[in-house]
Amino acid sequence: MRETAENIVQWQSPSNIAIVKYWGKHGRQLPRNPSLSLTLDAAHTITEVMFTEKENDGKIALEFFFEGEPNPAFKSRIASFLNAIKDELTFLTMYNFRINSYNSFPHSSGIASSASAMSALVMCLCDIERTLQKSEDIDWRKASHLSRLGSGSASRSVISGAALWGTHEKIKHSSDRYAVPVSDIDPVFQSFHDDILIISEEEKSVSSTAGHQLMEGNVYAPARFQQAYDKTTELIEAMAAGDVWKFGQIAEDEALTLHALMMSSQPSYILMKPHTLTAIDQIRKFRKTHKVPVFFTLDAGPNIHLLYPHEHADQVNTLVEETLRALCHNDLIIRDRVGQGPKKLK
Numbered sequence: 001m002r003e004t005a006e007n008i009v010q011w012q013s014p015s016n017i018a019i020v021k022y023w024g025k026h027g028r029q030l031p032r033n034p035s036l037s038l039t040l041d042a043a044h045t046i047t048e049v050m051f052t053e054k055e056n057d058g059k060i061a062l063e064f065f066f067e068g069e070p071n072p073a074f075k076s077r078i079a080s081f082l083n084a085i086k087d088e089l090t091f092l093t094m095y096n097f098r099i100n101s102y103n104s105f106p107h108s109s110g111i112a113s114s115a116s117a118m119s120a121l122v123m124c125l126c127d128i129e130r131t132l133q134k135s136e137d138i139d140w141r142k143a144s145h146l147s148r149l150g151s152g153s154a155s156r157s158v159i160s161g162a163a164l165w166g167t168h169e170k171i172k173h174s175s176d177r178y179a180v181p182v183s184d185i186d187p188v189f190q191s192f193h194d195d196i197l198i199i200s201e202e203e204k205s206v207s208s209t210a211g212h213q214l215m216e217g218n219v220y221a222p223a224r225f226q227q228a229y230d231k232t233t234e235l236i237e238a239m240a241a242g243d244v245w246k247f248g249q250i251a252e253d254e255a256l257t258l259h260a261l262m263m264s265s266q267p268s269y270i271l272m273k274p275h276t277l278t279a280i281d282q283i284r285k286f287r288k289t290h291k292v293p294v295f296f297t298l299d300a301g302p303n304i305h306l307l308y309p310h311e312h313a314d315q316v317n318t319l320v321e322e323t324l325r326a327l328c329h330n331d332l333i334i335r336d337r338v339g340q341g342p343k344k345l346k
């Protein structure tokens, strides 16, 4: 394929960390409850899309490389995603696509990359559509909507700072179809830290997609969906007021609830590891002894996200270096911060 400046786009898009968790979905990737996240920065995917015209035969023509190598498993997920959205991006069947994708974090770190990967790809596609339609700006609601169809949590990665996905009475224009910014937040949360402690790099025994499905038969599901709605109300209020202690309490409650839901699924399963629990114990002890607002959250896996305000970075660094790093696989920690969302590179 001939590569010219006109037929390449490249975007960087970050991962995000949910404080109120999305866990349970229905229909075409619609959430059972609202979720609220902080968009990250250091943990990101860079995706490059090259495209050349072809006859419009109604089919998707795709070559896919992950970190420079052909990757059939990822290719098949991307191909079915592109097929699912070809009515919404009609140019998809008019071009041959060659896609290259790179993650900033080590491939084997056990970090879920679907949020950054899907949103980076969608930003490239929305940018191509913008150019073809000769419009000025990317329609970010459409970008969030399409990212959601790739992976639910990806809908939130296109938003800078704090993002809400799912209809909620406190945020005007919020929707189950796309994420929206939560703008009324205290500056303390704009510079929050998230140190991602890699406890294990093993592949998860149950994928998130399977976990969402198991919520459909979980006896606690109705109470959980109501609880998540109410926690979202509390979190929005805490973030507006700059109440980091309340924020942290909600983050930890949500993390443990998420894992309790896994443990109460049929069949039950556990994604935490012994070092996850040791780290939680150490974080809580340190907080109590030193009165420092440092908290944890977890995604659907064993790794710990250590959340704290920038002004406490030096104190938390002592906890990380003296206690927590030794619990990490290969001593691996990704030091991340709240970020500004996707960036165009080419």
Ligand code: DP6
Residues within 6 Å of the ligand: 017, 018, 020, 021, 022, 023, 029, 035, 112, 114, 150, 151, 152, 153, 154, 208, 209, 212, 258, 299, 300
């Ligand atoms: C625990 O977005 O990975 O991280 O929509 O099936 O792709 P799919 O699921 P995914 O689920 C993420 C769940 C979570 C919580 C969250 O990010 O809100």
